[in-house]
Amino acid sequence: MLGVSPYIAFKGNCREAIEFYKGALGAEVLFVQTMGESPMAGMGPAENIMHSTIKVGDSTIMLCDDPRPDAAGSGGNISLALGLNDPERAKQIFGSLSEGGSVVMPLEKTFWAEAFGMVNDRFGIKWMVNCDAPK
Numbered sequence: 001m002l003g004v005s006p007y008i009a010f011k012g013n014c015r016e017a018i019e020f021y022k023g024a025l026g027a028e029v030l031f032v033q034t035m036g037e038s039p040m041a042g043m044g045p046a047e048n049i050m051h052s053t054i055k056v057g058d059s060t061i062m063l064c065d066d067p068r069p070d071a072a073g074s075g076g077n078i079s080l081a082l083g084l085n086d087p088e089r090a091k092q093i094f095g096s097l098s099e100g101g102s103v104v105m106p107l108e109k110t111f112w113a114e115a116f117g118m119v120n121d122r123f124g125i126k127w128m129v130n131c132d133a134p135k
Contacts, residue, residue, distance in 0.1 A: 002132075009066035009078075021061075022054075026056070027054040027061075035049075049064050079127060084131045087114050
């Protein structure tokens with residue numbers, strides 16, 4: 001297992017938040033990709049952030065613009081992103097988190113990962129399970 005990171009979804013103002021965190025927290029931008037720069041170009045405005053990673057001290061925070069019309073404006077917009085590099089372990093963890101909860105996106109291969117899925121666990125906590133290709 002690689003670890004767990006907070007993942008914050010914004011309602012169209014992710015780029016503004018990144019700039020704010022750079023000034024307020026001294027955040028270092030490690031990665032930014034817009035919707036228009038990705039294979040998901042049709043899922044939202046091209047300038048919206050599909051994924052970004054910033055570093056604050058020894059911690060990383062992942063951020064994006066949520067393309068859904070019913071995206072949370074505040075509160076419920078934070079998920080825990082679980083990073084793995086073992087597909088079998090990813091399936092096991094995803095299945096366990098799903099018990100008594102609800103699958104938002106099934107665990108499946110994507111253009112960036114061997115497996116990715118989203119689930120709300122039985123306590124209402126939002127999880128993103130991301131499995132890199134095995135090495």
